[in-house]
Amino acid sequence: MTATTAVGTESGLADRILGGWLGRIAGNMLGKPVEQGEVWTRARIDRYLRRADALPLTDYLPEPPSESEARDLRPEWRACVRGRVRGSCRDDDVDYAVLGLHLLETHGFGFSTEQVGDLWLLRLPYLQTFTAERVAYRNLANGLRPPLTATYDNPYQEWIGALIRADVHGWTSPGAPRRAASLARRDAVLSHTGNGVYGAMWAAALISAAFTAPTVRHALEEALGVIPAGSRLARTVRRVASLHGAGLAWEETLTTLEEETAGLGWIHTVPNAAVLTAGLLYGDGDFTRTIALTVRGGLDTDSNGATAGSVAGVMCGAPAIPARWTDPLRDTVRSAVFGFDGVRVSELAERTLRLARAES
Template sequence: MLLDLNTYRDKVMGCWMGKNIGGTLGAPFEGKRRIFDVVGYTEEVNQNPPPNDDLDLQLVWLNAVEKYGPTVDARILGEYWMSFIIPDWAEYGAAKANMRMGLVPPLSGHVGNPLKDSCGSFIRSEIWACLAPGQPEMAARYAYEDAIVDHSGEGVYGEVFWAALQSAAFAESDKWKLIQIGLSYIPDNCGVARGVKLAIDAYRSGANWQEARKVVMNGVPGTFGLMGQPISDMETDIAIGEPGWDAPSNIGITIIGWLYGEDDFGRSLCTAVNCGEDTDCTGATLGATLGIILGRQALPEEWTAPLGDVINTKCIHNLSVTLSVPSTVTELTERVLRLAPSFLGYPIVDILAPGGYTLQMKEGDELFCRNDDRYSKGVYNYGLPKNPTKLRDVVSRAPYAVLFDFVAFSAILDYREDPFFCPGEARTVRIQLETSDFMNHPQWLELKWYLPEGVKLAANSTSSVFLPTYNMGKTELEFTFLADEFKGDRLEALLDITSRGRHSRGTVPVLLLKGTASF
């Protein structure tokens, strides 16, 4: 299926316009657990909408992709996060604190982060869907790299779900198929999947949206709607969940808005917002999704005219000349369109097509996550390599496994648990080594450890390892640190890896902190 440039432009612009509409509609009601009766904007926007982090965080990712293209990954995004994202609250602050300590993604989003399962990452799915239209597997991979910067678990599943769904929405408009496509990219038994299925079951049972809201909020209970709300105002028939476990219920609410809106744009967004909780996130995500399906030209003027074309930001440190922040939906759309050819590459993009470039999109069953040995649960790891065993193996280790790619070979550092050590106790890490998937050549690797004073390895710190042809397996090694004489509270070791006879060489830093995680 081909996507022509004009249709692509209309859908991308519809995405960002819908995002702006939903965020503006829902922002005044964020963090309240009650049923509302919103039928339109409650603020005077006068073609100058208030800033909202649901949109402006993605403008930082736009800059990262403009510089690094398809090589952008979690560590690059982490550096941009540290440099240009202002907030230190909630999961954003936890991730920044972790990265300041030297913990790289996915550890940065997991360790000591009680809000790792919350909503702050699924609100960033649209940039990946717009850059990979009709390519949900690709959008899901980049969404994973994005989410692990500051989230783990349900927070990651939420962004992967929406990125895959929204990417598929460029090629498919049936909401039931789109929801099933999104679900195919996340575990069947995760909280996000349960929240979505509860909303569907309630709708199909004939329940009204208020009843469906209760079903979802009691089935996957969160706490977002209790922010700053007096106990006396709480609904007694709604469960109070584990603090920070908010992505499942809010994604379920977004699905409620979509289903009960009965294909009416305004009604859909208002229904989602009227359910309460994280209202700017639910409204903005649904608005963006419907904007992709409908396109900018089909969005109702009663919703678009009050906002105009303006984008305002509040979460971006924009004093540096190195960051270029679009100020309008039109500018954002055009920059995405300029990126697509280099981001997607040939043969997906035909830059010589008459009337502007065209994009090849998947369609039908191709939009679903593959269920054979190359099952794309591997997006929770490090992309989609040719070797299917890597996908199955690495997914079971997240969020403690960190990838290092050194061209001729890759190394995965697996902490196996939170990256802490206790004096007097041995601490073991695992290193998985594999020939890169583009090579079909065996090689020898030489490994040498550099350890701080007072730290020893249970075995020799120097060794040689043989790597077979890429499709013949991999090598796993375990290293045990003995830190009985170590006096510090931050153990930093370096593993130097050299491919014998090649110029590929890399360093794997290992960081262990004294003590235990608090969450």
């Protein structure tokens, strides 16, 4: 199956890839002000929205209703709330998508894990990396090679960092989830192990499947096929799908999963995958509802919002994303990746399309 026939037409593929980029950036911007899971719990996010008369959530977060709330938001909030968005904020959730695109353009689909590391050192500032990526970066600078870069003195091996790097492998492998997962794995093992790697494989496969799956549930089922069925990640995703299928409300499903994943921390891959899966299933293909529910679910809000937006944007295509999410972005990406700050979203999407076509 070619990239074009996977989505029907060449223009359809272009719209979906652009939708993925726009969705990722918009979802990231939506979640960024409240990205601190131990402070901004699900209950507190909804209290904030209620006080601002912003429920249901249908736009970027409103300005804080009080000074005390403003103090607890991320310092970047002034450029991320509704009415103040003027292009995207710089964020690692977008930086890694940009860097992944550059990786494939530079080394092709046969890239090695070592080449991923080399590109980090060349293009990515150390202080714009976090948790497992910062450890891997330090290990690279100290002369270690994969897989030691992921395992040496790294307590973050199953955190969410590898998952947020996976989108480009899905966008460039439309309708080919196993291929997307294989590419994502080769990237992920630079910094992660276990469920951290499975998270990247699952996310890449999910985005790839979103190009051709008739529903988000079908895409989730396809994505589960690329990771070990007995892994905690797979069991957690299936659990969310089961509760959704049984008719539980979104709030009840998340409360159940919070109890079942307690103790893993707010940046661990597994509980975040639960929030993301719930947002996708209860969002039911609607872009706004999907990213709103995902961010309201708490934990790593900007990362989850970004991935949910990527999946939903691919499924619906750029023209179907409401303009209130895309117009404020001004077709502009701010990035810490050397040589890419100020690049156009449309240009990134066109370059991604060329890669997807080349591999079709």
